Amino acid sequence: DIQMTQSPSSLSASVGDRVTITCQASQDINKSLNWFQQKPGKAPKLLIYGASNLETGVPSRFSGSGSGTDFTLSISSLQPEDFATYYCQRYDNPFTFGPGTKVDMK
Amino acid sequence: EVQLVESGGGLVQPGGSLRLSCTTSGFTFSTFDMHWVRQATGKGLEWVSAIGIVDDTYYPGSVKGRFTISRDNARNSLYLQMNSLRAEDTAVYYCARGIRWSWGRGTLVTVSS
Numbered sequence: 001d002i003q004m005t006q007s008p009s010s011l012s013a014s015v016g017d018r019v020t021i022t023c024q025a026s027q028d029i030n031k032s033l034n035w036f037q038q039k040p041g042k043a044p045k046l047l048i049y050g051a052s053n054l055e056t057g058v059p060s061r062f063s064g065s066g067s068g069t070d071f072t073l074s075i076s077s078l079q080p081e082d083f084a085t086y087y088c089q090r091y092d093n094p095f096t097f098g099p100g101t102k103v104d105m106k
Numbered sequence: 107e108v109q110l111v112e113s114g115g116g117l118v119q120p121g122g123s124l125r126l127s128c129t130t131s132g133f134t135f136s137t138f139d140m141h142w143v144r145q146a147t148g149k150g151l152e153w154v155s156a157i158g159i160v161d162d163t164y165y166p167g168s169v170k171g172r173f174t175i176s177r178d179n180a181r182n183s184l185y186l187q188m189n190s191l192r193a194e195d196t197a198v199y200y201c202a203r204g205i206r207w208s209w210g211r212g213t214l215v216t217v218s219s
Contacts, residue, residue: 034207036151036207038151043209043211044151044200044207044209046207049205049206091207093156097150097152098150099150100150100151
């Protein structure tokens with residue numbers, strides 16, 4: 001089975017910082033990748049689909065890139081509401097999630 | 107507005123069974139793949155099952171043979187039959203619509219004696 005890894009597992013940042021999270025697939029998954037944001041006690045929310053497509057209503061400070069095995073989620077200028085956990089996911093069978101990256105306040 | 111509402115969670119003994127339901131609205135249910143995803147307290151997301159638009163089903167090894175996903179397009183509803191439950195199945199179970207994923211709020215399943 002294809003494994004998804006993320007780095008870092010956690011990071012501390014300040015409002016206004018640029019944040020970058022990476023996701024790696026153990027095999028080529030083309031661009032079949034979602035990024036989700038999850039806040040405590042809430043359901044995940046789709047940010048990026050197809051590796052680089054911004055979901056409707058998601059602020060443009062979020063962006064995704066990559067294809068094949070290496071992917072990146074970037075937040076250009078971190079806002080207070082962005083402190084959360086971020087997950088990548090391969091959207092083909094098996095629909096494996098990465099282990100998550102927790103972004104907290106420095 | 108897309109809405110997904112899970113129900114059927116609760117406390118069940120190890121070895122027991124439970125059936126989760128997910129009622130949906132705001133989209134053409136029959137044209138979307140549907141999923142169940144779970145999350146144990148303090149842990150990450152784990153994909154549990156998927157069903158396609160032609161009733162093709164998919165499971166990870168952790169639940170294969172114990173869980174069964176199904177759908178009723180006439181009722182815009184998704185189901186998850188869970189048998190032979192184990193303590194490690196304790197989690198919040200989310201229903202999700204595939205493609206441009208949308209999620210319900212989840213229902214808590216606790217497996218304990």
